[in-house]
Amino acid sequence: MTTAYPARRTAWRYISLLVLVAALFGGWSWFWVAATDKAQATVEGWRAREAKAGRIYACGSESIGGYPFRFEMNCESASALFQSNQPPVEIKARNILVAAQVYQPTLLLSEFHGPLTVAALGQAPDLVVNWKLFQSSVRGTPAAPERVSLVLDKPVVESMTTGSARTLLRTSSNCRSRRGKSGQSAAAAMRRKTPLATLAGSNAPSVVSRIICMTVE
Numbered sequence: 247m248t249t250a251y252p253a254r255r256t257a258w259r260y261i262s263l264l265v266l267v268a269a270l271f272g273g274w275s276w277f278w279v280a281a282t283d284k285a286q287a288t289v290e291g292w293r294a295r296e297a298k299a300g301r302i303y304a305c306g307s308e309s310i311g312g313y314p315f316r317f318e319m320n321c322e323s324a325s326a327l328f329q330s331n332q333p334p335v336e337i338k339a340r341n342i343l344v345a346a347q348v349y350q351p352t353l354l355l356s357e358f359h360g361p362l363t364v365a366a367l368g369q370a371p372d373l374v375v376n377w378k379l380f381q382s383s384v385r386g387t388p389a390a391p392e393r394v395s396l397v398l399d400k401p402v403v404e405s406m407t408t409g410s411a412r413t414l415l416r417t418s419s420n421c422r423s424r425r426g427k428s429g430q431s432a433a434a435a436m437r438r439k440t441p442l443a444t445l446a447g448s449n450a451p452s453v454v455s456r457i458i459c460m461t462v463e
Contacts (some may be wrong), residue, residue: 260412265304285351305324308321320341323340337362339362340361355382358380360375360377377400382397403415
């Protein structure tokens with residue numbers, strides 16, 4: 247009898263611990279799913295507002311992952327249509343991965359996979375851009391970003407306007423640009439910045455220059 251009682255207490259401790267772990271696991275899973283649903287609703291609201299302004303963002307397919315400590319949205323065959331441009335401009339990329347840590351949900355980290363193409367709506371691409379690494383970080387929310395940082399490593403820009411690829415830029419350097427709420431660019435420390443639209447000539451869509459910058463050493 248004296249040995250059975252401590253053994254029984256030990257067994258109950260293990261059972262209580264298992265129940266507690268299961269409760270924590272279930273609660274965390276519920277929180278992650280609820281937070282993911284809220285993030286998706288935020289993104290959809292942002293897309294709806296952008297669409298009213300003539301900027302339409304879409305994915306060929308989307309998937310959500312990152313459980314248990316990250317939120318990840320994987321966008322295959324990403325596209326952006328700028329209807330306010332004349333003619334309308336469409337930008338496409340092979341894949342975009344957006345991630346945020348559970349403990350830092352307002353810091354969005356993105357990685358872009360090329361090639362990226364720029365074309366008038368319904369036409370063949372005017373520009374094709376490839377790179378070794380293209381990442382961005384956005385602090386804040388999609389609707390009200392506080393700081394945006396871009397890193398573009400070893401870009402290659404090709405013009406397709408002549409019917410065949412013509413290399414406009416090939417560099418082993420990278421571009422690092424940061425812009426905050428004040429609108430002042432932290433890239434002022436760079437020696438020189440050349441927008442892609444300038445490199446491509448007057449026929450290149452000017453929207454490109456607002457997305458990517460090159461550092462010319």
